[in-house]
Amino acid sequence: MSNQTTILITGGAGFIGSHVVRQMVANYPDYKIINLDALTYAGNLENLRDIEDSDNYLFEKGDITDSAQMERLFNQYRPDGVIHLAAESHVDRSIENPNAFVETNVMGTINLLNAFRALWQDNWEGKRFYHISTDEVYGTLGETGLFTETTAYDPNSPYSASKAASDHFVRAYGETYGLPYVITNCSNNYGPNQFPEKLIPLFINNIIERRPLPVYGDGNYTRDWLYVIDHAVAIDLVYHQGKNGETYNIGGFNEWKNIDLVKILCKQMDLALSRSEGDSESLITFVKDRPGHDKRYAIDASKINRELGWKPSVTFEEGLARTIDWYLNNDEWLKNVTSGAYQSYYDAMYGK
Ligand code: NAD
Ligand code: TYD
Numbered sequence: 001m002s003n004q005t006t007i008l009i010t011g012g013a014g015f016i017g018s019h020v021v022r023q024m025v026a027n028y029p030d031y032k033i034i035n036l037d038a039l040t041y042a043g044n045l046e047n048l049r050d051i052e053d054s055d056n057y058l059f060e061k062g063d064i065t066d067s068a069q070m071e072r073l074f075n076q077y078r079p080d081g082v083i084h085l086a087a088e089s090h091v092d093r094s095i096e097n098p099n100a101f102v103e104t105n106v107m108g109t110i111n112l113l114n115a116f117r118a119l120w121q122d123n124w125e126g127k128r129f130y131h132i133s134t135d136e137v138y139g140t141l142g143e144t145g146l147f148t149e150t151t152a153y154d155p156n157s158p159y160s161a162s163k164a165a166s167d168h169f170v171r172a173y174g175e176t177y178g179l180p181y182v183i184t185n186c187s188n189n190y191g192p193n194q195f196p197e198k199l200i201p202l203f204i205n206n207i208i209e210r211r212p213l214p215v216y217g218d219g220n221y222t223r224d225w226l227y228v229i230d231h232a233v234a235i236d237l238v239y240h241q242g243k244n245g246e247t248y249n250i251g252g253f254n255e256w257k258n259i260d261l262v263k264i265l266c267k268q269m270d271l272a273l274s275r276s277e278g279d280s281e282s283l284i285t286f287v288k289d290r291p292g293h294d295k296r297y298a299i300d301a302s303k304i305n306r307e308l309g310w311k312p313s314v315t316f317e318e319g320l321a322r323t324i325d326w327y328l329n330n331d332e333w334l335k336n337v338t339s340g341a342y343q344s345y346y347d348a349m350y351g352k
Contacts, residue, residue, distance in 0.1 A: 034079065105159075122177055137163050141295065191229060227312065242308065248303055
């Protein structure tokens with residue numbers, strides 16, 4: 001039997017997953033990297049065109065909610081490690097259809113844990129299950145304070161409740177069966193390849209098309225933004241150097257109120273599109289608030305900084321400029337993902 005390290009990455013065709021796959025394929029030519037993804041509306045193999053022919057990469061279409069399929073695939077590939085990113089990831093969709101979030105995020109995670117256990121029969125030497133989670137499990141903050149690794153879970157949306165449940169199951173498998181796990185809880189990501197239902201790519205796309213920019217409520221909601229490639233670097237680091245049974249918070253030290261962020265984005269877009277100043281800002285439209293809208297998220301990322309030496313490398317200005325650049329240079333990608341089903345989602349969510 002070969003001694004080659006095999007890592008199975010779930011959700012590798014999605015936004016963050018595609019950056020993780022690309023980085024692992026480039027950094028570890030000796031590993032075998034398996035990308036397991038169901039290719040839902042959010043998964044897109046176009047994200048990985050540049051590396052799809054690499055010798056150390058393989059794509060497998062699979063659905064983590066199918067337990068028999070997961071057992072079969074785990075037996076076939078015998079992964080030493082799992083980096084689990086597959087999820088339903090959009091809060092607004094979770095408000096419309098919570099069940100899909102329970103099925104994928106909770107049941108899907110349990111299926112992976114079971115398949116990993118069944119494969120290795122609790123002989124865990126050299127094995128690792130890395131579960132990717134979100135800061136949203138901690139609920140909401142007031143004007144001050146930061147989420148740390150010991151902040152009590154207090155999820156408010158069906159999305160964050162499903163992620164919290166999956167985090168608990170991973171931890172429980174660690175305690176109960178000795179499954180070697182690590183969990184990271186990260187703040188809001190932005191960057192190339194993000195599906196244009198999330199704030200930044202949605203607004204970039206709407207500005208390009210001169211559609212209204214739907215700011216929820218008064219826009220005074222705060223998020224902590226991290227450039228996706230810095231997240232992928234952190235994931236590589238935690239996978240290789242994180243301690244079993246530990247949680248690490250990952251964040252950008254970069255808090256913005258939505259309305260301030262949108263105004264900066266508008267300015268940069270005006271410049272990039274050679275439109276007159278104020279053009280994009282005039283598209284801002286305040287709309288009905290999201291139910292249960294968390295007021296503020298902010299991460300204390302000092303543990304991963306102290307213990308593993310990670311910190312963000314890209315400033316917000318730079319990251320935003322690179323993101324805008326990417327969307328403007330990839331209009332084909334944007335066109336492909338915003339055709340078909342996207343239109344009906346958009347009409348249902350925001351009206352025609
Ligand atoms: P995404 O929605 O862009 O991608 C999710 C991927 O999972 C897609 O490729 C999709 O096809 C796949 N998938 C969905 N259901 C599946 C199933 N049943 N079986 C197999 N594959 C399936 O999500 P993202 O923004 O890249 O987030 C990835 C992970 O990171 C998620 O677990 C999310 O909770 C977490 N996270 C995201 C953010 C963020 O800001 N985007 C922040 C912190 C944590
Ligand atoms: P989002 O990108 O959906 O991420 P999350 O809800 O996981 O933080 O939203 C980021 C913030 O932007 C959040 O406070 C909701 C707000 N928002 C809008 O104001 N309008 C929109 O159309 C969207 C999608 C989000």
